[in-house]
Amino acid sequence: IEKIKYSIKKSYMRKGEEVVRKNFEAVDNTLVNLREIPVSAQATSTIELPPTVSANAPEFVRNVTAMMMAGRGDELPVSALPVDGTYPSATTQWEKRNISNFVPVWEPNVCIQCGNCSMVCPHGVIRSKFYNESSLESAPKAFRTAPIDARGFPDIRYTLQVYLEDCT
Known part of the structure; x- marks a missing residue:
């Protein structure tokens, strides 16, 4: 605990004594509220994990x-x-694993439509699309879209989508 508090002081002192004091208090409250949870030496679950891939896979x-x-x-x-x-x-x-704890969300109002995010995404999860505005007629109301940021294309829209199943 002494080393934790030393680290807190070193990291947050420049933010002021109040910040350091509150962090010390959080550490102290954590210690007061620790509870031991007994864990049996042997697993008793009867739940079987599903196969990693379908039996229909090659x-x-x-x-x-x-x-x-x-x-x-x-x-x-x-x-x-x-x-x-x-x-x-x-x-x-x-290989659709759905393993990512964090998935990016596209914000059309701050996106500059450069395409860098889709280019650097290692698994091709972030996908950008350009399409005619008429394609949105049957789109859900929550479908995010933005006007294309280029002159001469008044009816063209832009969307960035994330394919969750492949995101790692």
Whole structure:
């Protein structure tokens, strides 16, 4: 606790004594309210985890990709991997993991439509689209869109969407 408080003082002293005091108080209140929760030595749950990928997935996905997705890639023998290092086409369709705790939200009023976010996203999750305004006729009311930020395209709209299932 002494080291935690030292770190608090070092980090927040420039913000004032009041900030340091409140952080010390938070640490002290945490200690007062700590409770031990007994945990049994053996798991008693009967819940089975679902398979990592569907039984309908191709053999390579079931035997190789699924092992990696389950965090067990180190168990794969080298012989399980393709000799030339390439994966069969269309295997990423089986990797919809929904694992991200944080997903970006597009704010049309601050976006400058540069496209950098979709370009640097490592999994192709952030997707930008340009389309004719008439395409919005049947769109949900909450669908976010912005006029294109370019001259000569009065009927063109811009949208940035995030494909949640692939976001890591």
